[in-house]
Amino acid sequence: MAEPPVVAAYGLRRPDLDQIRAAVRRVSPVTADAVWAGLLSSAGLDGAQPHGDDAVERVVAAMKTSGDPVIALCARAVTIRLSSYEHLAATAEIVRNLR
Amino acid sequence: MSIPVPRPEQPAPTAEEVTMxxxxxxxxxxxxxxxxxxxxVLRARLDAIARDTRERLGATISxxxxxxxxxxxxAGSDGLDGWMAAAGGTPVEWSFCANAVLSGRPYVVEDAARDPRQLANPLVTQDGIASYCGVPLTGSSGQVLGAHCVLGRQPEEYTAEHLAALHEAGLEVSRVLAEYTQSPAAAD
Known part of the structure; x- marks a missing residue:
């Protein structure tokens, strides 16, 4: 899988499925594999296939509706990281274009 | 006698992974x-407490x-703008407040550019945060959930009065949060 893009000045990577899976492992260590399989299934993703650009958003949507409040909170965290990345990447792009 | 089988070495977790x-x-x-x-309503009440704290302490951001x-x-803020306000938060590896949460004690940085733990923090190097004073927020079951803090764009000398005011406001934040927290039984 290709490395996710990074906002260089902040060293911030765009959240990807690997980061989200690691978050699921942190908050649900005992049931992480089953939870992850369920989330991929709800998102309509096959874990073995390359994912489209919208895979992160689809998994986050599945987390929010999973019925598990801690997994939904984890989705909120991913959303904040994603939003941080998008805002900082947009600013970096504007600065690049001004040079 | 059995011969130990060498195991592939696991990379040591980074400081960021340990924190998470x-x-x-x-x-x-x-x-x-x-x-x-x-x-x-919860968000508005927390914003109001942050506004009161910022004004009482003469801070730039609360x-x-x-x-x-x-x-x-x-969850609540006053004086904050830019990408942090728009995103509604920041990655935890840049969070000053995480230090108060992990230690359960107040966390004070009077000059972030000279603080070994914070001088490379992008909130300092890129966003101009220069000082921080925060106290931990305790939930109804005793867990440390977050922090109430002030931040400045100049180095600051924080006093016992600053900490006392933050502590008092932090107790009010904890009371408000408790009103909006489901009991464990109701959440199951």
């Missing part, structure tokens, strides 16, 4: 998950954060 694992404590995450963060495993969520 500590913050992902199941009991703490369950208590955070019981707070109704989408209630606009925040009420809830520190999740990988981000700090800004």
């Amino acid at each position: 694992r500590l913050l992902a404590d199941p009991d703490r995450m369950r208590e955070l998950a019981r707070i109704d963060l989408d209630d606009p 925040l009420i954060t809830l520190v999740l495993d990988s981000v700090q969520l800004i």
